[in-house]
Each structure stands twice: as C-alpha cells, then as structure tokens.
Amino acid sequence: MTESILLRITGEVGQPKELTFADLTAIDPQFQIADVSSQAGGRKGMAVTLAGLLNVAAVKSSANYLTLHAAADNFHASIPLDGVREKAFLIYALDGAPLAVKAGGPCRFFVPDHLACRSAEIDECANVKFVDTLEFTVGKGHDNRPHDDAAHAALHANEKSHEH
DSSP: OOOOEEEEEEESBSSOEEEEHHHHHTSOGGGEESOGGGTSTTOOSEEEEHHHHHHHHTBOTTOOEEEEEETTTTEEEEEEGGGTTTTOEEEEEETTEEOOGGGTOSBEEEOTTOOSTTSSSSSGGGSOSSBOEEEEESSOOOOOOOOSHHHHHHHHHOTTTSOO
16 A cells, blocks of 8 residues: 655746655654644644755745645645745654644644744744645736734634634
C-alpha cells in the first residue's frame, strides 16, 4: 500500500513536492522540532520548520507570498513570506504518528508570536488547521479569511473552521 500524501508544495518552486509522513520525518534534523511545546505553549507534536520546507522545494527568490490551502474546510490564507520565513512551522506528527484530522491534520501551520488578530496580514487567522498544500506565489494568492467584523466574529465562534 502506498503511503498517503500529507503535503503538496507548489507554485514558485524549483521542485514541486508531494510529501508523505516518511518524507516529512526524513527532512534534515536541523529543520525538525521534536516537541513544539518548547516554542508554542499548549501545543503538542512534531514539526518541520518552514525554512526546511523552503529548502526541500527549492522555493524561488521571486516568491513573496505563502498561500496555505486546507481543502478539508475550504479555508485559504495568503500571507507575506518574509513575515514567517524564519519562525513558522508545520506540525505533522503527534505521538510518533501522522497528525490526525481531529487534531488539525494532515498538517497544522503555526506562527509563534503572531501579531494581534486582524492587525496585519499575519494574524491569528494565519494559524491554519487541515493544511494540505503550501503554494508559493508572486503576489497575494487565494485568501478567504474574513474581512469584516461580523464575518470575523462568526469565524472565531466556529472552532471547526480553523485554529482560533
């Protein structure tokens, strides 16, 4: 049986990727975070840094936005790459196994110390559950985060949609 693809990396990359759990665990240890609780209190799991994924896919210098796609709930967030390049990570494992959907799998994107929610493009809504594709683009990509107070409040009230 073929191992499932957990993460696709597309767009402005030298090497588009379809990564399995084994592929993610095989990324160079310098890019692995064995226990994310050390960087994100209250969180659990193993992660790979965004810097490591940039390296694996040979992201082109022309890419200036990262679009996070979560097909499971049709959520998309496009954020400036420079704002997250060095600090963001992707949680992909919990207790040695692939991250389950009930825990936000296949992957969960997290930016420690994000800015206060909705104060900038990189806010609490950039912490996305169910991520299955990272798309690197020139300019902002597809983004369906709420843009008015009522829609934003509704999103925060609906824990199934994403991180909050």
